Amino acid sequence: MKVAIIGAAGMVGRKLTQRLVSEGIVRGKPLSALLLADVVAADIPEGFAGETTIQTGDISARSEIDRLVAARPGVIFHLAAIVSGEAEQDFDKGYRINMDGMRHLLEAIRAAQAADGYTPRLVFTSSIAVFGAPFPETIPEEYFHTPLTSYGTQKEISELLLADYSRKGFVDGIGIRLPTICVRPGTPNKAASGFFSNIIREPLVGKEAILPVSDTVRHWHASPRSAVGFLIHAANIDTALVGPRRNLTMPGVSATVAEQIEALRAVAGEKAVSLIRREPDETIMRIVAGWATRFDASRAQALGFAADKSFEDIIRVHVEDELSGR
Amino acid sequence: MKVAIIGAAGMVGRKLTQRLVSEGIVRGKPLSALLLADVVAADIPEGFAGETTIQTGDISARSEIDRLVAARPGVIFHLAAIVSGEAEQDFDKGYRINMDGMRHLLEAIRAAQAADGYTPRLVFTSSIAVFGAPFPETIPEEYFHTPLTSYGTQKEISELLLADYSRKGFVDGIGIRLPTICVRPGTPNKAASGFFSNIIREPLVGKEAILPVSDTVRHWHASPRSAVGFLIHAANIDTALVGPRRNLTMPGVSATVAEQIEALRAVAGEKAVSLIRREPDETIMRIVAGWATRFDASRAQALGFAADKSFEDIIRVHVEDELSGR
Numbered sequence: 226m227k228v229a230i231i232g233a234a235g236m237v238g239r240k241l242t243q244r245l246v247s248e249g250i251v252r253g254k255p256l257s258a259l260l261l262a263d264v265v266a267a268d269i270p271e272g273f274a275g276e277t278t279i280q281t282g283d284i285s286a287r288s289e290i291d292r293l294v295a296a297r298p299g300v301i302f303h304l305a306a307i308v309s310g311e312a313e314q315d316f317d318k319g320y321r322i323n324m325d326g327m328r329h330l331l332e333a334i335r336a337a338q339a340a341d342g343y344t345p346r347l348v349f350t351s352s353i354a355v356f357g358a359p360f361p362e363t364i365p366e367e368y369f370h371t372p373l374t375s376y377g378t379q380k381e382i383s384e385l386l387l388a389d390y391s392r393k394g395f396v397d398g399i400g401i402r403l404p405t406i407c408v409r410p411g412t413p414n415k416a417a418s419g420f421f422s423n424i425i426r427e428p429l430v431g432k433e434a435i436l437p438v439s440d441t442v443r444h445w446h447a448s449p450r451s452a453v454g455f456l457i458h459a460a461n462i463d464t465a466l467v468g469p470r471r472n473l474t475m476p477g478v479s480a481t482v483a484e485q486i487e488a489l490r491a492v493a494g495e496k497a498v499s500l501i502r503r504e505p506d507e508t509i510m511r512i513v514a515g516w517a518t519r520f521d522a523s524r525a526q527a528l529g530f531a532a533d534k535s536f537e538d539i540i541r542v543h544v545e546d547e548l549s550g551r
Numbered sequence: 552m553k554v555a556i557i558g559a560a561g562m563v564g565r566k567l568t569q570r571l572v573s574e575g576i577v578r579g580k581p582l583s584a585l586l587l588a589d590v591v592a593a594d595i596p597e598g599f600a601g602e603t604t605i606q607t608g609d610i611s612a613r614s615e616i617d618r619l620v621a622a623r624p625g626v627i628f629h630l631a632a633i634v635s636g637e638a639e640q641d642f643d644k645g646y647r648i649n650m651d652g653m654r655h656l657l658e659a660i661r662a663a664q665a666a667d668g669y670t671p672r673l674v675f676t677s678s679i680a681v682f683g684a685p686f687p688e689t690i691p692e693e694y695f696h697t698p699l700t701s702y703g704t705q706k707e708i709s710e711l712l713l714a715d716y717s718r719k720g721f722v723d724g725i726g727i728r729l730p731t732i733c734v735r736p737g738t739p740n741k742a743a744s745g746f747f748s749n750i751i752r753e754p755l756v757g758k759e760a761i762l763p764v765s766d767t768v769r770h771w772h773a774s775p776r777s778a779v780g781f782l783i784h785a786a787n788i789d790t791a792l793v794g795p796r797r798n799l800t801m802p803g804v805s806a807t808v809a810e811q812i813e814a815l816r817a818v819a820g821e822k823a824v825s826l827i828r829r830e831p832d833e834t835i836m837r838i839v840a841g842w843a844t845r846f847d848a849s850r851a852q853a854l855g856f857a858a859d860k861s862f863e864d865i866i867r868v869h870v871e872d873e874l875s876g877r
Binding site: 316357367368369370371372373375378381382385386388389392393469470 | 695697
């Protein structure tokens, strides 16, 4: 089985590559080749005996997509996106990459099908940004999508295209809406959501972290390991069970900041907790107030998508995967 | 006030043109010019003292849209679409006209704004085809959109683009989801929904009509006069009251076929009813079984959009507007 990852150089793309290599089986067949595409060159994975192709280019160019589809990968993971803040600042770039990129991909696959019957599994990462406030504390499965950002709009349009092309049989697609990934490895960044990870990751290594919102803020989390698990399950699932509603909200852990901090205390003790410095930031508080806090993800759960069991588990995953268990 | 209608030669476009001319005022200002665009030449309206421009061309060509926007109409009604059946048969044409056409329009307006601050009111006709079965008997305001046709997908994508461009201030847009228009004037056509109109329109003039479904089939109707009323109200409304959720389900009359027939009996008597011939058609029954039956349209109602009061009213509107009251 040949597998392509678009957006392979990002955090989730790298972890997905590692997991695919270590599992060695996709859709019941041995992983024979990896096609790793991104705007920057992805690393060649260690310990992979099969063929690896590194493709560097802009997926908003149809020629780049045609090059990828020409290799006829049996599974394509589409993780590439201009992130929320950038899509909001650069309107044209966001639509070009997040919307036109998806359409090019679907059109290239459709053209390939017309040529030789090619019908790959396409796993698309969508986002809970397709929902827009105000919404209930727990968002039901059948709640409508009224994005309040260009990024959320582009993700929602991509979901609709994926469903329509799948309904017509041009592709075998599935879209998954990821929770906010926590704990993000790396260094603190300026994303408004960064603090959810910062207040765990930094104290675990003895560093101070800033908490810009109140302890009562509730949000929806998944570990990087769970996110990769969702992607692999989406690649393997029988989409006949999914039906025409091809886009699914993934399960997650709903936790308040206070619950995050209690979990940190349970895993790493009082000393870690004492490194969290409260520094309220009105701007971040206002942004976060518009975010979803909890979802009914029972459809995905019934289809076998499994989340972390608790926020403590999310921290333990980080300690195991990023800190060698220490 | 200069007003443009894209799709002006269609049934709703023609009635909208007539109503605008007879009212003579749009958004509180005298109607000074009409720009009537369609793939075929629209008729020049009678009794209009202002300037009329007839534009003939394909709105999926950006140059046609640029020509229309160059006139800087203060209000644009976008009614043009490839209908459901054709969009399902001709995948490329449906996307080109229904989706790319909308995007070209929004992009042309955005470019004009960058040049001179132009920000028109854009009234877009969407459809209840954005909803896809299964759904509850009454579809709530916040119910999700999972279209089961390419047409519904294209309408939903257009709604999302309209909301995002409006949120960014590039246009002042509002989208309205029209019920099935009934009674459609003209001759019986092959649309699966045609019988809803046929069983009223034909018996009223002493002709036989075929009913291909059971009397218990329930559907969501609005008269052509109400549909035009929705469009004009959408042009005049203060969109600050609408907020970021720019797309609204219009109110309608939910009626079963049996209730339609009782209304016909009340208006035109037993002889008219006796002209309805029952001829069950499995294909049409199957298609219609997937259609929505009733909506909560309380948001639109609170914003002043007013539907017909009953199915009898819908028939009386037809008698007044199409049969000179007889």
